[in-house]
Amino acid sequence: MPNNKETMQAYVCHGPHDYRLENIVRPHAKEDEIIISIGGCGICAGDVKAEHGAAMFWGDDPWIKVPQVAGHEFYGDVVEIGEMMAKKWNVKIGDRITAEQIVPCGECRFCKSGQYWMCEKHDMYGFQTKIADGGMSEFMKLGPRSIIHKIPKSLSKKDCALLEPMACGIHTVRRAEIDLDDIVVIAGAGPLGLCMVQVAHLKTPKKLIVLDMSDERLALAKKLGADLVINPGKENAIEIVKGLTDGYGCDVYIEATGNPIGVKQGLEMVRRLGRFVEFSVFGKETTVDWSVIGDRKELDIRGSHLGPYCYPIAIDLFERNLITAEGIVTHEYPLSKAVEAMEMAASIDSIKVVLVPDDKFNK
Numbered sequence: 201m202p203n204n205k206e207t208m209q210a211y212v213c214h215g216p217h218d219y220r221l222e223n224i225v226r227p228h229a230k231e232d233e234i235i236i237s238i239g240g241c242g243i244c245a246g247d248v249k250a251e252h253g254a255a256m257f258w259g260d261d262p263w264i265k266v267p268q269v270a271g272h273e274f275y276g277d278v279v280e281i282g283e284m285m286a287k288k289w290n291v292k293i294g295d296r297i298t299a300e301q302i303v304p305c306g307e308c309r310f311c312k313s314g315q316y317w318m319c320e321k322h323d324m325y326g327f328q329t330k331i332a333d334g335g336m337s338e339f340m341k342l343g344p345r346s347i348i349h350k351i352p353k354s355l356s357k358k359d360c361a362l363l364e365p366m367a368c369g370i371h372t373v374r375r376a377e378i379d380l381d382d383i384v385v386i387a388g389a390g391p392l393g394l395c396m397v398q399v400a401h402l403k404t405p406k407k408l409i410v411l412d413m414s415d416e417r418l419a420l421a422k423k424l425g426a427d428l429v430i431n432p433g434k435e436n437a438i439e440i441v442k443g444l445t446d447g448y449g450c451d452v453y454i455e456a457t458g459n460p461i462g463v464k465q466g467l468e469m470v471r472r473l474g475r476f477v478e479f480s481v482f483g484k485e486t487t488v489d490w491s492v493i494g495d496r497k498e499l500d501i502r503g504s505h506l507g508p509y510c511y512p513i514a515i516d517l518f519e520r521n522l523i524t525a526e527g528i529v530t531h532e533y534p535l536s537k538a539v540e541a542m543e544m545a546a547s548i549d550s551i552k553v554v555l556v557p558d559d560k561f562n563k
Contacts, residue, residue, distance in 0.1 A: 210269045210337035211538040216253030227341035229280035234342040236276030240361040241335035243545040243553045246481045254483045265328045272301040272326035274335025275360040289348040300347040317508035338557045349511045358525035359518045361554045366514040367507025369395030375504045376452045376477045378403040385409045388456035389417035391552040398523045401425025460486035472497045479504045534561040
């Protein structure tokens with residue numbers, strides 16, 4: 201049943217370095233809307249970089265429209281639903297659902313061609329005020345342009361909170377077009393990298409190698425399917441990979457560090473005619489000798505953005521226990537401690553931090 205409170209707790213962005221825990225008016229559903237009671241909302245590296253003032257979010261014409269409720273890795277139970285949305289998505293009160301991060305306009309050339317994740321308008325939950333307020337709150341409104349996915353109650357709460365990152369990981373691995381005899385390197389064993397490790401492992405490449413500066417994260421990567429793990433802070437990763445490939449380099453390099461050094465390392469590590477896939481959000485510009493892409497190696501450089509057409513796959517893989525959030529979701533905080541949670545998410549002591557409304561924390 202709808203909650204009778206007319207206010208709710210939310211973590212609201214007012215600008216770079218200005219995120220506040222506030223009580224705001226809670227939303228209610230119109231005919232073409234759904235209201236969910238949030239079960240949990242993960243904190244993304246992008247959220248941290250946005251709060252810290254990364255230029256890609258806060259340029260002369262800021263992409264983030266404030267004030268807005270942060271958070272795009274959310275799930276929750278339906279508490280209010282308009283008839284139009286109930287029919288469109290076959291959803292009812294009590295169903296557990298999520299929505300894709302992108303809120304496509306439906307009118308641009310990309311939306312009309314089915315490439316909705318590259319929507320020209322590019323509204324995204326957790327970044328645009330009113331249109332797409334996010335999930336770091338007690339309740340959240342999903343509008344008529346939302347792409348809804350039902351979640352089986354058999355999925356654990358941790359798995360539910362990792363659906364958006366896992367969908368992104370699936371899309372990235374698909375972009376890599378991994379073959380059975382490929383030597384694959386995934387740089388970065390953060391939440392996204394560890395999702396990619398599991399999906400790449402299911403592709404059964406000849407060898408799956410993971411790089412990270414944390415031995416603890418590398419141990420988890422090994423448990424989740426990596427054949428070999430390397431700490432570049434302790435070993436010469438480029439030399440090791442080239443030694444395993446007769447000096448050629450890896451066939452596929454997936455960059456998931458968000459650090460400029462990961463890009464430079466990858467361009468040197470990947471073989472001629474290799475595939476370099478970039479997923480990360482960077483806090484600053486990256487400078488490299490661009491001639492390596494064309495004149496020296498004729499590389500196939502591919503970007504990866506969001507998780508289009510991948511949420512049903514992620515849900516199915518979780519249901520079949522082929523992937524897991526265990527070990528990746530390391531911390532949960534009540535929403536009232538959002539400031540502390542963001543600090544933990546920015547530290548090396550966590551992998552994935554999830555915010556949970558206070559009345560559901562530890563339940």
